[in-house]
Amino acid sequence: xxxxxxxxxxxxxxxxxxxxxxxxxxxxxxxxxxxxxxxxxxxxxxxxxxxxxxxxxxxxxxxxxxxxxxxxxxxxxxxxxxxxxxxxxxxxxxxxxxxxxxxxxxxxxxxxxxxxxxxxxxxxxxxxxxxxxxxxxxxxxxxxxxxxxxxxxxxxxxxxxxxxxxxxxxxxxxxxxxxxxxxxxxxxxxxxxxxxxxxxxxxxxxxxxxxxxxxxxxxxxxxxxxxxxxxxxxxxxxxxxxxxxxxxxxxxxxxxxxxxxxxxxxxxxxxxxxxxxxxxxxxxxxxxxxxxxxxxxxxxxxxxxxxxx
Numbered sequence: 001x002x003x004x005x006x007x008x009x010x011x012x013x014x015x016x017x018x019x020x021x022x023x024x025x026x027x028x029x030x031x032x033x034x035x036x037x038x039x040x041x042x043x044x045x046x047x048x049x050x051x052x053x054x055x056x057x058x059x060x061x062x063x064x065x066x067x068x069x070x071x072x073x074x075x076x077x078x079x080x081x082x083x084x085x086x087x088x089x090x091x092x093x094x095x096x097x098x099x100x101x102x103x104x105x106x107x108x109x110x111x112x113x114x115x116x117x118x119x120x121x122x123x124x125x126x127x128x129x130x131x132x133x134x135x136x137x138x139x140x141x142x143x144x145x146x147x148x149x150x151x152x153x154x155x156x157x158x159x160x161x162x163x164x165x166x167x168x169x170x171x172x173x174x175x176x177x178x179x180x181x182x183x184x185x186x187x188x189x190x191x192x193x194x195x196x197x198x199x200x201x202x203x204x205x206x207x208x209x210x211x212x213x214x215x216x217x218x219x220x221x222x223x224x225x226x227x228x229x230x231x232x233x234x235x236x237x238x239x240x241x242x243x244x245x246x247x248x249x250x251x252x253x254x255x256x257x258x259x260x261x262x263x264x265x266x267x268x269x270x271x272x273x274x275x276x277x278x279x280x281x282x283x284x285x286x287x288x289x290x291x292x293x294x295x296x297x298x299x300x301x302x303x304x305x306x307x308x309x
Contacts (some may be wrong), residue, residue, distance in 0.1 A: 007039035011272075016072035019261050019266045025184030026151055028264045032271020041272040051269045054262050055180050056231040059243060061259025062183065062198055064252040071199040071239055073299065080203045084173050086211070089115035089297050096293055100285045103110060105131045108215070110290050117205040118143045118177030124208045124227045129219040134281075141282040144274055144291035147181040151267070154185045163305070165189065169196025171305045173204060176297040180266050187260065194229030201233050 014035055018028040041047055078268045093111020099106065109131060113122045117142055154176060158168040168189050176182045179201050186197035214227040241248045 007035075007042045007192055011042055014268065015265065018073065023261075023264050025267050026027045026189060027262055028268035029148055029151055029184070029271040033269040033274050034223055034271075036272045036275045040275065044273070047272060048140075051266055051273075054269070055266045058177060058259045058262035059183070059198065059202070059268060060231055060234045060238050061255050061262065062194070063235040064242045064248065064259070065256035066195050066199070066239045066242065068236075068239045071195060078201070079251065081170065081301065082200065082207065084296060084304075085208040085301060086115045086204070088208055088300070090124055090211075091292050092296055093289075094109045096289045100289050102285050102289055103135060105129055105219075106135045106138050106286055107289065108219075109135060110142050111288060111293065112211060112215070113143040113177055114290065114293050116207050116211060117201065118273055119145060120179065120205060120229065121208055121211070124212055124229075126213050128212045128215045128221055128226060137278075138286050141278045142287055143177045144270060145279065145282070145287070146290060146294050147176065147178045148271065148274065150176045151181045151184050155188050158189055161302075161306075165192035166196055169193035170200060171298075171301055173197045173200035174301040174305075175294070176292075178270075180263065180270060183263055184267055187263070196282065198235075202235055205229055205232060216261055234246050249281050 005123050014031050017023055018031065020281075035041065044287075090111050093107060093114065096102075096202075097107030097111070102110075108129065109122050109126060112125045113119065115121070121142065122136065126139075131139075154168075154172055158171070163171065169186050169192065172182050172185050172189075172193070173196070176185060179198075179289070182197050182201045183194065186193040208229060209226060215221075216226075242252050
């Protein structure tokens with residue numbers, strides 16, 4: 001490969017660009033994808049681990065820019081949408097899996113990732129149902145591809161339809177898979193949209209716990225261990241600190257700025273993982289199933305938000 005000798009310097013330069021004033025969530029994601037398809041990611045293993053912790057740290061940091069009262073209101077308004085959409089997505093995912101005759105565990109992982117919070121849900125559910133590496137890779141590939149599309153499509157659709165900040169934040173939290181793309185899309189739409197989207201999405205992420213337990217029952221898995229997303233608790237503590245402690249409010253703008261930079265870098269790392277190999281490993285049937293499921297939940301959520309939001 002012509003970039004083989006310079007892929008590491010290119011990767012570092014790309015990271016510095018993403019952290020510069022010219023970097024943004026969509027640009028970072030696109031830059032990561034371009035590098036994955038040309039020079040390749042020379043730090044694949046390190047990137048996967050860094051993405052996990054960097055996303056969590058960035059989300060906690062965003063909590064320092066939010067007010068607990070308004071966030072609680074936004075979260076409570078999204079509870080009904082969350083319950084209905086999660087149940088509906090899991091049921092539709094099961095039905096589509098039967099129609100396409102997709103591998104049962106792969107189908108379930110795609111549905112879980114679409115219903116709750118993308119890669120985090122897949123990572124939590126996969127050990128519970130004892131999914132194999134190939135099944136996990138396919139499900140993650142589908143989710144990451146659609147996440148990338150959502151980051152570009154959702155803000156454009158939101159502006160085209162004239163959605164309010166509240167409506168867009170709620171819609172993106174329900175219909176976009178991963179927290180990273182939800183925050184990226186909502187952040188580009190506006191401050192209020194970011195607050196609503198982040199709060200609703202993290203409240204939605206807590207459904208990993210009951211869904212994981214139900215998954216163990218459905219797949220009759222013994223000795224299943226459920227991973228609890230503890231960073232959500234830290235996000236809540238950050239909001240409370242920003243709301244009730246004036247000294248924290250002085251440092252909050254700097255923490256939030258750092259968190260947004262961390263999120264931009266997270267999206268770059270996610271983009272750099274979308275290589276040709278990842279796309280080819282997905283397969284046609286799982287991808288079509290994932291697309292149909294995503295379109296269905298996106299359209300249903302949009303209609304609900306416009307009607308009741």
